[in-house]
Amino acid sequence: MRIPDANLAEVFDRGFTVVESFLDKETLRACQEALWEIYPRPEDYFADPEAHPRFARSQFAGLRFFPYPSWAINRVCVYPDLIDAAERFLQTTEIDCYKIELWAKYSGAVDYDQAHHRDYENHTIVVPRADQLMPQMTCFILLSDVTELDGPTKAVPLEKTRHIPIGITRTEMGEFFDDEVAVTGPAGSILIYKTDVFHRGSNFKAPGRSRFVMPIDFKKRGWRWQGKLAWPDRALNPGWKEAMVKMTPRQRDLFGWPPAGDPYWNAQTLADVALRYPGIDLSPYGAHAEEPTPAEA
Ligand SMILES: O=C(O)CCC(=O)C(=O)O
Structure with missing residues (x-):
């Protein structure tokens, strides 16, 4: 669905917004099914967690960068309503998609709790502007239902942290727990946030739960101090060629074509x-x- 203007405005006012039913049902279903080419299905994982020791290595062990073997996943990154939202957020059609990930988490694999932090440290080599000019649009597309039990991202509204200089990127564990908002929603929802927003990953609150999300980020072309991945470095990976062949010129342009x-x-x-x-x-x-x-x- 088209992200309403009010939600994009909320990203600037509050620092983040959540929109349900962002992905259409068929795109979501096909993407969810293709996840099992990359990750164990939850029932398989929980049948024998020790058979999947890689997810216990760190909180980030379930991260996989674009491209993916299946177009059903790759096409979500260039979903027309996502491009439209990024163009409106960044107020230009000259935009780069600068990072795409999938992130799987399984309850009990590792402690996923984090302290609040601002994401910009590995999205720019300087700092975001406090006047909100030159922002980056960072997103999480939820590919599974996320409830309070499912390790939701927890974000702190900007108004609570405006007094903290932008150059400070981390808080003490627990400092803003009373102010944080859990980003919950059904699969297909999208979280859009800015890189100066304090937020954190949280732990599962029940066994046998899992969470699958697609973090994906956009910037205005030409702001060379911002970015993360270099797409030519990903171009030998399975799925890249098929994705480039299937994309429209508009979609390829996001990768610098x-x-x-x-x-x-x-x-x-x-x-x-x-x-x-x-x-x-x-x-x-x-x-x-x-x-x-x-x-x-
Ligand atoms: O996984 C999440 O919900 C958020 C994780 C996060 O903020 C981070 O690792 O920077």
Whole structure:
């Protein structure tokens, strides 16, 4: 669903917003089913947690970066309403998707409790502006139902922490527990927050529970001090080629693909990109490609 303007405004006023039923049912269902190509189904995990020791290594052991083997997951990252929300939040169509993850947590694997922190430390090499200009849009798409029992993210409304200089990134464990809001919601919901918002991961409150989310982040193109992943470094991973072939030019652009009309495109690059990405429709780029240079002709 289209994120209402009021929710985007809430991200600036309160620091975060939660929108239910963001993903349509079919996209969500297909994505959930494809998760089991990557992660153990909860019933399999809990039948024998010791058979899955990797999830006990750290709170972050269930993180996997884009791309994923299945288009059913990869397409969620470029969901049209997500792109629309990022464009409206950042007030431009010139945007980069700078980080995509999946994150699986299983109750009892490890203690997932965290102290409140601001995320910006590994999203920018400087700090966010206190006047809210030049923000980054960070999101969690919930791929499983998240209740109070399921280790919800807990976020502190901005008004409670405005007195803390932006340069401070962590609080003492427990300091804002009375002010925090649990980000709960049915699968398909989205949390949108800013990188200066104090929040934390929390532990499960019952056995046999699990939580699956897709954290995904956007920035305005050209703000080179912001970012996280370099997409060329992910381009040899399973699923990348299929994703690039299936995406529209608008969706590819989020990863830094040269746009139609860019001087990059000429007869040679069109031919060789087609070799690298069998099945891709390059006609939107070819229509604007430069004539071959004499060396290519
Ligand atoms: O998993 C969560 O709910 C939040 C985790 C978090 O804030 C972090 O690791 O930076």
